[in-house]
Amino acid sequence: EADIYQTPRYLVIGTGKKITLECSQTMGHDKMYWYQQDPGMELHLIHYSYGVNSTEKGDLSSESTVSRIRTEHFPLTLESARPSHTSQYLCASSPTGGINTEAFFGQGTRLTVV
Amino acid sequence: GENVEQHPSTLSVQEGDSAVIKCTYSDSASNYFPWYKQELGKRPQLIIDIRSNVGEKKDQRIAVTLNKTAKHFSLHITETQPEDSAVYFCAAEGNSGYALNFGKGTSLLVTP
Numbered sequence: 001e002a003d004i005y006q007t008p009r010y011l012v013i014g015t016g017k018k019i020t021l022e023c024s025q026t027m028g029h030d031k032m033y034w035y036q037q038d039p040g041m042e043l044h045l046i047h048y049s050y051g052v053n054s055t056e057k058g059d060l061s062s063e064s065t066v067s068r069i070r071t072e073h074f075p076l077t078l079e080s081a082r083p084s085h086t087s088q089y090l091c092a093s094s095p096t097g098g099i100n101t102e103a104f105f106g107q108g109t110r111l112t113v114v
Numbered sequence: 115g116e117n118v119e120q121h122p123s124t125l126s127v128q129e130g131d132s133a134v135i136k137c138t139y140s141d142s143a144s145n146y147f148p149w150y151k152q153e154l155g156k157r158p159q160l161i162i163d164i165r166s167n168v169g170e171k172k173d174q175r176i177a178v179t180l181n182k183t184a185k186h187f188s189l190h191i192t193e194t195q196p197e198d199s200a201v202y203f204c205a206a207e208g209n210s211g212y213a214l215n216f217g218k219g220t221s222l223l224v225t226p
Binding site: 033035040041042043045048056058090092094101102103105106107108 | 146148152154157158159160163201203207213214215216217218219221
């Protein structure tokens with residue numbers, strides 16, 4: 001079934017650790033996004049990509065990096081986790097052009113940094 | 115980049131009443147304006163969207179209006195039901211059509 005998958009769903013790690021949040025989509029979408037969201041709160045754009053080998057920074061990008069080597073895969077890396085990174089991270093993807101450009105979201109990764 | 119403002123942040127209505135949520139955007143080049151509904155503990159899901167060449171779009175109890183000159187768009191929910199209770203986000207597709215920027219969200223509560 002075509003969908004967008006995020007792993008892990010939940011993660012608890014210690015301060016200073018390096019972590020990678022995985023996001024994969026099987027819908028053939030060109031655009032992919034990472035958002036940070038505290039429960040029921042604003043969606044902050046962290047990074048986005050409009051295709052393979054393209055990445056752009058959003059508002060909260062300074063403490064993380066992304067890569068887009070394959071169309072379906074858009075991992076997010078925190079080089080040194082801090083308690084302020086505790087949040088939910090949502091990955092999304094959407095097609096480029098055409099009539100339907102709906103963005104689909106993954107289930108999210110809930111990160112806790114202790 | 116694109117700046118999307120959304121009001122109100124919270125909205126409480128009685129079942130059967132109408133609810134209106136308003137958004138403004140800053141980038142005059144934006145041409146795609148979706149609305150997402152996020153229920154507690156779930157991922158955001160698209161409920162309706164509108165493009166800049168259309169002034170209004172309806173889907174059953176939900177409608178969206180767009181005023182490109184004033185750079186604002188609104189979500190209208192009629193005959194509200196308790197299951198409409200959720201957080202609603204507006205969004206605008208920003209510079210070069212690549213980034214989807216969201217408003218801060220409106221927490222809608224429909225009381226029986």
